[in-house]
Amino acid sequence: MVSHKILVVDDSDSFRETFAKWLQNTLGPQTEVLTAAEAGTCLKILQSKLVDMVIIDMEMPVLDGAQLLSLINKTHSDILKVILSGYPVDELGKADLKANGAAAILQKTPGTNGLESIRMVIESLLADKNDHAGFHTTLKKANLPEVIQMQCISMASCVCLIKGPMETGRIYILNGEIIHAEYAGFPPDEACYEVLSLKGGKLQIEDYKSPAQRTLQTSWQHLLLEAARRSDESQDTTSDQSAPPPPQPPEPSQKIKPPPPTESMNSKEKSLFAQYTNFTK
Helix, strand or coil, X not given: CCCEEEEEECCCHHHHHHHHHHXXXXXXXXXXXXXXXXXXXXXXXXXXXXXXXXXXXXXXXCCCHHHHHHHHHHHCCCXXXXXXXXXXXXXXXXXXXXXXXXXXXXXXXXXXXXXXXXHHHHHHXXXXXXXXXXXXXXXXCCCHHHHXXXXXXXXXXXXXXXXXXXXXXXXXXXXXXXXXXECCCCCHHHHHHHHHCCXXXXXXXXXXXXXCCCCCCCCHHHHHHHHHHHHHHHHHHHHHHHCCCCCCCCCCCCCCCCCCCCCCCCHHHHHHHHHHHCCCC
């Protein structure tokens, strides 16, 4: 049974078909992925089908991504609209796209990590559409710093709830900025680093709720970089402690003298004994 319909709009035939195929394989048979090469086809599909999400390429002829986004937002405000850009979008551009209904602004980052980040954002948005409890996953399946990064890049407002093995942590994101963090009584900045270092537990993205006050003014980029640096240092320390001690030089061998021949040996026996034991009396 199909639960979601996603429309991919991109004028590049090769990218559109490859991305749509990857999206279909990734999200499974419960999702139907439709495609359109330009704005006209996109609008016709939206008139004839119930679509949950439209993923729009930023650079297209005739009607570009920003213009198509604005038009869809006026005619189909209930549809999730995601901008997919081949280049970084500055903060002013992101604000304009958000004002015109973009639920997320993603970048066409090559490689597996880029696709995985796109997948997590899309799944999160679809989960939020169905259930206000938000997106659920485990830290074994998701890279937490990447999830936080994508929430910030897309200028989201949410609370990332992380249930670790011992404690529960929270990272508060408002309009793409990390403004507060809580974990095990740590100060907010240390709490943020501790949460980002967790390797096990459950992650849930909830609707935004304001903390008592904003406690973090540092940019999200700096917070993620500092968390990564601390993680690397921790791994290096652990590696040093677990490394086996350097091999010790072997002690000089001690030559053990054989017992002297007994008085009961005759001269021939004494000679053979000395020959095979290097014994010299």
